[in-house]
Amino acid sequence: MPDRRTEVRLGEYETVRLEWDQLSDRDTVRLRALQARRCLTLDADRTGWRLRADSTVGILVLDHVRLVVEPKFAIPGERLMDWLGYALGAPAPVAATARRWVTGPDGYAGLVAAALLKECEGLVREGLRRDYLRHDTVGPVLRGRLDFAAQAARRYGQLDRLHVRTFERETDIWDNRVLGTALRVALTLATGSDLARDLRGIAGAFPHAATPEAARNALDRIRYTRLNARYRPAHTWARLLLRGGGVTDLLTDGGATADGLLLPMPGLWEAVVRRLGTEAAAAAGGHAVPSAAGGGIRVHGGLGKTSVFRPDLLLRLPVPGTAEGHVLLPVDAKYKRYDRHGVSAGDTHQLLTYIAGFAPADRPAALIVHPQPGAPAHRALRVEGPRGALGVIHVLGIDTHASHEQAVAWIRRALEPRETSPAPA
Known part of the structure; x- marks a missing residue:
């Protein structure tokens, strides 16, 4: 049966208007749950609803509307899935999904469904675990x-x-049931006839759980051994579809559910940068250390709870000739267009706080890593005060069309020892 829902498309941080009858009471409950998680904003006025997207992209199937939020970076579908698989430690899907995900009605959800389909077909060929x-x-x-x-x-x-x-x-075990349930969820999101036909065909080979909630709970309990290790990639894509929230859960914690697949882009970018930075540091002879070591940077004495500041990644890098033989470099992932405008005052203050808390006094430096379509770019912000140098903030733009191997090499070069004292203007 064809989907008669009205498709509404908007980009990150864009706003659309909806009529009163386009959202049911159940839809408003779902959207309010997402608003509580700062994924979008829903307001009512005299003429209808005003819906504003945040940095969460993907697809949400409501009662009367199919909502598609497109990313502000024009990332090809193959590369987006490559980055996502890299962040999650799962293999990338087949090249057949190499298209701009925003061009099709399935969007990003269709790419994840195709990735799940590919893994499940491989499991069926090898024989399902019994x-x-x-x-x-x-x-x-x-x-x-x-x-x-x-x-x-x-x-x-x-x-x-x-x-x-x-x-x-x-074969009626939880390893297979969660996949059968995820395939049925994917069917509700797929509008393409070819993808829907393939999903329906492979779903018949898998048992399924009584409810998606039961499958989600089973995924949390599954432990991998040599007997079921081959199921890990398929379970990774199934988890995205069953959770509906991409890198972090969006709806399930609040008790609200909806057919959809939403991806918080800042969370994805942070996960990608953490792995990129860890691999780059290893290539330079260093390693990542817990940013909460020693309790992190803590603020006491306020009226509320104690505030804690932690960078997304803290790297320990060898530097011959220094007193300790190494330095600590705080790294922060920013999902912002710092290729088009300067670093904000708030982010500058944040990175200076990290420098004061973690970096050595003789090499006060920190690194910002942001996405940048096109060629990579590296610039340094030298911050001075009345008494001299406060620190250097390196700003590195990573090409979103590049492979993660290239990105690791760019970060590796950015980690090379440099002069950190401010140069004259």
Whole structure:
């Protein structure tokens, strides 16, 4: 049956107007739950609803509206999925999904559904995992183990029907159930006939849970061994579809659910930068250290709770010739267009706080990593005060069309020892 919902498309931080009848009471509950998580803003006025997107992109299927929020960076579908798989430690999907995700009605949700489809097809070809499941049955012959307690309590010594307990190797286990449930969720998001047909075909090979909530809870309990390690990539994509919130959960914690797949782009960018920086530091002979070491930077004495400042990533880098033989470099991921405008005063203050808390006095430096379509760019902000140098903030733009191997090399070059004292203007 064709989807008769009205499709509404907008970009990050853009606003659209909706009529009163375009949102049901259940829709407003879902959107208010997302508003509480700072994913969007929903306001009412005399003429209808005003919906403003934040930095959460993706698709949300409501009762009368199919809402598609497009990213402000024009990232090809293949590269977006490559970055997402890199951040989650999952393999990238097939090249058939290499398209701009904003051009199709499925959007980003269609790409994740295709990635799940590819992994599930591979599992079916290899053979689904089976495990022994207990069955308590009543039959005319003894097969398995006789249940003496049930036989005595229910048959009163009669032997015409036997209560037996057997163990059979079956595919109806949670490793497979969560995938069957995720495939059915993907079917509700897919509008393309080819993708929907393939999803429907492969879904029949998998058992499914009674509810998506049961599948989500099972995913939280699954532990991987050599027996089910091959399921990890498929479970990664299934988790995105079942959670509906991408890198972080958006709806499930508040008890509200909706068909959709939403991705908080700042969270994705932070996850990508943490892994990029860790690999770049390893190539330079260093490593990442917990930014909460020593309690982080704490502010006491306020009227509220104690404030804590922690950079997204803290790197320990070897520097020969220094007193300790190494330096600490705070790194912060900013999902902002710092290729088009200068670093804000708030971010400058934030990075100076990190410098004061973590960087050595003789090399006061920090690094901002932001997405930048096109060629990478690296510039340094030298901050001075009346008494001299306060620090250097390196600003590195990573090309969103590049591979993560190239991005690691760019960060590796940015980590090379440099002169950090302010130069004259």
